Amino acid sequence: MIELDDVSISYGGRVVLSGIDLSVAAGERAALIGPNGAGKSTLLRAVTGLVVPSRGQVRVAGDPLRGLDRAAIARRIAVVPQQVSVPFSTTVEQLVGLGRLPHEDPLRGARPADRAAVASAIERVGIGHLLGRDVRELSLGERQLVLVALAVAQAAPVLILDEPTVHLDLRHQVATMQLLVDLNVRDGATILAVLHDLSLAAAFFPRLALLDGGRLVADGTPAEVLSAERIGGVFGVEPSMVRVVEPALS
Amino acid sequence: MATEGGTLASARPAAGWIGRARHRPIALAAVGFATLVVVIGLGVAMGSVAIAPIDTLAIIAHRLFGLDLGRSWSVSADTIVWDLRVPRVLMSLVVGTALAVAGATFQGLLRNPLADPYVLGTASGAALGAAIAVLLPIRIVILGFGLLQGLAFVGALASIYTVYRLSRIGGLSPLTSLLLTGYAVGSLLAAGLAMAMYISGAALRQIFSYLLGGFDGASWSQLAATLPLVAIGSALIILRARTLNGLLLGEEAAAHLGIDVVRERAVLLALASLITAAAVAVSGLIGFVGLVVPHVVRLIVGPSARLVLPLSALGGAVLLAFADVVARSAGDIPVGIVTALVGAPFFILLLRRSRTGYEL
Numbered sequence: 208m209i210e211l212d213d214v215s216i217s218y219g220g221r222v223v224l225s226g227i228d229l230s231v232a233a234g235e236r237a238a239l240i241g242p243n244g245a246g247k248s249t250l251l252r253a254v255t256g257l258v259v260p261s262r263g264q265v266r267v268a269g270d271p272l273r274g275l276d277r278a279a280i281a282r283r284i285a286v287v288p289q290q291v292s293v294p295f296s297t298t299v300e301q302l303v304g305l306g307r308l309p310h311e312d313p314l315r316g317a318r319p320a321d322r323a324a325v326a327s328a329i330e331r332v333g334i335g336h337l338l339g340r341d342v343r344e345l346s347l348g349e350r351q352l353v354l355v356a357l358a359v360a361q362a363a364p365v366l367i368l369d370e371p372t373v374h375l376d377l378r379h380q381v382a383t384m385q386l387l388v389d390l391n392v393r394d395g396a397t398i399l400a401v402l403h404d405l406s407l408a409a410a411f412f413p414r415l416a417l418l419d420g421g422r423l424v425a426d427g428t429p430a431e432v433l434s435a436e437r438i439g440g441v442f443g444v445e446p447s448m449v450r451v452v453e454p455a456l457s
Numbered sequence: 458m459a460t461e462g463g464t465l466a467s468a469r470p471a472a473g474w475i476g477r478a479r480h481r482p483i484a485l486a487a488v489g490f491a492t493l494v495v496v497i498g499l500g501v502a503m504g505s506v507a508i509a510p511i512d513t514l515a516i517i518a519h520r521l522f523g524l525d526l527g528r529s530w531s532v533s534a535d536t537i538v539w540d541l542r543v544p545r546v547l548m549s550l551v552v553g554t555a556l557a558v559a560g561a562t563f564q565g566l567l568r569n570p571l572a573d574p575y576v577l578g579t580a581s582g583a584a585l586g587a588a589i590a591v592l593l594p595i596r597i598v599i600l601g602f603g604l605l606q607g608l609a610f611v612g613a614l615a616s617i618y619t620v621y622r623l624s625r626i627g628g629l630s631p632l633t634s635l636l637l638t639g640y641a642v643g644s645l646l647a648a649g650l651a652m653a654m655y656i657s658g659a660a661l662r663q664i665f666s667y668l669l670g671g672f673d674g675a676s677w678s679q680l681a682a683t684l685p686l687v688a689i690g691s692a693l694i695i696l697r698a699r700t701l702n703g704l705l706l707g708e709e710a711a712a713h714l715g716i717d718v719v720r721e722r723a724v725l726l727a728l729a730s731l732i733t734a735a736a737v738a739v740s741g742l743i744g745f746v747g748l749v750v751p752h753v754v755r756l757i758v759g760p761s762a763r764l765v766l767p768l769s770a771l772g773g774a775v776l777l778a779f780a781d782v783v784a785r786s787a788g789d790i791p792v793g794i795v796t797a798l799v800g801a802p803f804f805i806l807l808l809r810r811s812r813t814g815y816e817l
Contacts (some may be wrong), residue, residue, distance in 0.1 A: 255713060281715030288710045294568040296761040304761075308703050309715035314696065318765050353738060363713070 208233040208365055208397045214263035216249055223249045225421045227263070235365070237393040240419035241322040242430075242442050247401045249371055250418065254399065256280050267365065281309035285361035287354050287368040289412045290347060299337045299345075299353050303329055306360030317340065328360035331394075332386060348379030355386060362441055368400040372407060380404070384411040409433055417441065474610075482758045482768065489771040493550075496778045500546035503539065503782060508534050517543065540677070546718040547794075548675035548683065548739060549781040551775040553746055553771055555687040555736035557773025561765050562729040562749025565701035566722060567632055574733040575748040577639035577726075581646035583737040584601075586612025587667045588653035591660045591743050593758065602679065606738045613734035621726060632708070658686055669791030670741035672781055690732035691770055697725055701762035745778075746773050747799030749807075756807060770781045776800075 209231040216224040231237050252258045253265055256272045265272040267283050274331045275283075278425040285306070293302070306328065317325075326391045329335055335354050337345065342353060351371060360367055368387070372380040388411055390396045402408040408415055409429035417425040417432050419441045425432040439445065463720050502518070515528040516538045559574035567576065574582075597604055604751075624631070624638035629785035654664055690725075700721040703711035708718050750772040751765055759762045780795040787795070 230480060257709065277717045278715035279713055281713060282666060284713075286710070286713040288706065288713070291703050293760070294564070294570055295705070297756050298762045301759055301761060302705075303708060305702060305714060308699055313699060316699070347644060370746050 209399060210266040211250075211253070212264045214253055214260045215249075216253060216258055217261050224253065224260075225305070225331070227423050229423060231397060233397050234395050235414060236350070236388070236412055237414040237416060238382060238400050238402045238412035239416050239418060240402055240405060240408050245281065245418040247418055247442045248359060248369060248419040251286075251367055251399070251401060253366060255284055255286055269397055275422070277308050280360065281363065283376055284365045284367055287359035287364040287366065289369050289373055290350060290374060291354070293342060293447055296341050296343065299334060299340050299342055300325065301328070302342050302353055303360050305355045305363075306357040309361060309363075324362055324387050325360050328356045330391075331359055332356040346380070346419075347374045351375060351379065352385055352386070355383070359390065365397045365399070366396075368398070370403055371402050372402070372404060380407060387411065405433060405438070467532065481537045482764045485754070485757055485768055486771065489768065490774055492775050493771065495780070496590060496775055496782065497550075498548055499782050500549070500778055501542050503786060504537065506534075506537055508538060513538050518599075519719055533714075534640070542615040544677050544680050545672045545675040545781070546778055547680055548672050551684050552672070552736040552740045552743065552775035553689050553750075553775070553777030554691060554770045555732040555773075556747040556777070557735075557750040557769040558691045558694055558774075559733040559765055559767045561751035562701065562725055563761070564787040565704055565752055565762055565765075566725055566729070567636060568704060568707070569636070570752065573730065573744075574736075575742070575744075577620050577635065578643040578646060579613040579730060579733045579743050581643040581650065581739065582612035582614070582616025583609040583734065584612070584629075584668055584742060585646045585650045585653065586610070586615075588650055588657070588664045591663050592657055592692075594655060602682065602738075604656070606679070609667070609736035609760075610734050612646075613737055614730060616642060617726070617730040617734075621723075639704045666791065667741040668793075670743035670793035671795075672740060673789075675739070677737050683739050687732050687737040690728050690768075694728050694732075695763075695770075697728075698719065698726060698762035701766075702760075705760060726742065741791075741793065743777065743796055745796045745804070746777050748805045749800045750776055752804065753807060763792055770805070 209229075211227050211229045214224060215222065227250065230374060237359040241247050249258065254267070254272075256265075256277070258273070258428075259273070267275075267280070270283075272280065273402055292346055304317060304321070304325050307317055307324060310324075311317055311321060331340065332352050334349070334356055337353065339348060342350060345353065351374075355371070366387075371383050371387070375383065384407055387398055387400065391398050400412070402412070413424075413428060415427070415429055415432040417437070424441065425437060433440060502508075502513050506561060511526075512528055512534060514532045514537055515526040516530060518524040518540050556574050560572070561575055563572040563574060564570060565789040566572075569576075587605050589612075590608040595598050595604055597692055620635065620639045623642065624634040626634060654661055657664055685726045700711070700718075703714045703716040703741075704718075704722075706714070708722075712718050736743075749770045753771055754765050754768045758768060777792070777796070780799060781792050783799070784790050786793040786794045
């Protein structure tokens with residue numbers, strides 16, 4: 208579904224990603240992990256077409272990304288942004304409705320099918336009780352679920368998340384992760400997420416891809432990727448601090 | 458799942474709230490159109506020369522449809538109603554529409570509730586252009602347009618073009634860079650304006666009168682140039698409402714929702730600047746309409762630009778035509794004073810009544 212073929216990206220002469228080969232199959236659930244500055248967010252930006260690789264190619268559902276316009280990309284890939292702020296008072300339903308922009312008729316706006324998709328996304332994510340609320344009054348955990356609902360309403364086969372659990376307390380971290388597992392297992396969404404929390408990544412994702420210094424240094428199951436030595440080497444912590452447990456869910 | 462609170466049962470009260478909110482745009486449009494009719498009637502009927510309402514109606518019916526309502530009137534009454542009052546009222550509607558649509562567009566594009574049509578330097582550019590026109594010893598009038606209108610129009614567009622070009626960093630104009638460049642260029646132009654006013658001598662009053670805004674010189678020929686620009690520009694902006702909706706979440710999120718942000722933003726900036734320039738060239742600098750009207754509309758119907766833009770167009774027209782009626786009945790004071798006097802307290806009241814206020 209997502210294929211990166213020898214992708215390299217440099218910003219002003221500084222190499223951020225170098226020779227990345229990564230393929231995420233349809234229906235897979237993979238997490239990108241790695242220290243700050245490893246190139247995780249840049250990799251997501253390459254997959255969503257916001258940066259163009261200086262070398263190599265990105266394909267989504269078989270089509271080279273370079274040949275697709277923004278609307279075509281948005282119908283294939285939904286992105287859950289990190290926490291956003293809206294400049295004007297906006298209800299939860301209105302915000303989730305923005306997920307239908309790639310499908311809307313440019314002149315007539317939302318049609319009944321769009322409203323149905325919004326209603327079903329709201330029910331799917333379980334935020335019906337928040338419907339008429341102003342998103343700016345919600346807690347960070349509730350906002351995160353609203354943003355996931357927005358991406359679900361977008362009805363794209365690929366779901367991409369950039370650190371979806373940052374700012375969240377443990378309960379909301381687990382709730383968000385369980386929702387992602389559910390969207391993957393029940394709805395067949397292909398999921399690629401950047402995660403900082405290795406425990407959450409290991410517990411909820413059957414496949415981890417570890418980036419370091421712009422290179423893909425390991426790719427496999429949590430048990431394969433998260434060895435104490437590798438974590439110690441990549442993150443620069445004492446190996447004695449790291450205890451790798453078997454994934455609870457995979 | 459920890460999120461199972463969202464059952465249909467718990468969604469019901471909220472759904473009712475949404476159901477009511479969906480009817481608001483229609484109610485607001487109905488109230489807007491009714492007020493528009495009343496304000497147009499007042500605007501055409503009122504003035505320093507008393508003309509009976511039935512005669513006013515007869516003159517308009519005769520001019521528009523060639524109807525004879527069995528009344529007779531003087532040539533001067535005909536001129537006052539048809540050549541002075543009607544174009545003036547129509548011009549206030551056109552300018553009100555332009556300012557409110559441009560204000561809603563700039564607020565959405567810049568994601569800033571404090572933005573107005575003048576935020577990126579159009580006002581300073583137009584004012585400097587007008588001041589230079591007043592100081593130049595040249596008098597030309599073509600189709601009702603003098604040098605003042607021409608230079609104000611060019612000044613507004615030139616200043617925003619300069620701001621846009623100067624704020625570009627590697628092909629992109631980041632929002633902060635755009636706003637700060639707008640402020641810097643605006644300050645520079647304001648210095649030029651201050652200099653022009655300082656050396657203007659007896660012409661100072663003319664510059665000052667432009668700065669305060671008004672529809673004294675409105676004519677059919679001015680309307681013939683301004684109306685198409687504003688109507689086409691506003692329609693093209695309304696057709697791009699989905700871009701402004703996407704930008705609610707920010708530029709990157711808008712791109713993920715299928716919007717070509719760089720191109721769409723340039724197009725919307727150009728269109729909003731064009732209708733602002735068309736408005737300020739003929740009316741001077743009228744404040745508050747472009748800031749307040751979109752906020753009032755948003756507080757009633759929510760943030761969707763599909764509703765905010767057309768309803769702001771209507772609201773701007775009504776507010777400015779009403780303000781002009783008030784300005785004329787208060788001894789023909791500049792309309793900008795009235796919009797500030799009506800707009801500012803109303804805005805404060807709205808902000809205090811809205812539950813959440815605005816995040817900046």
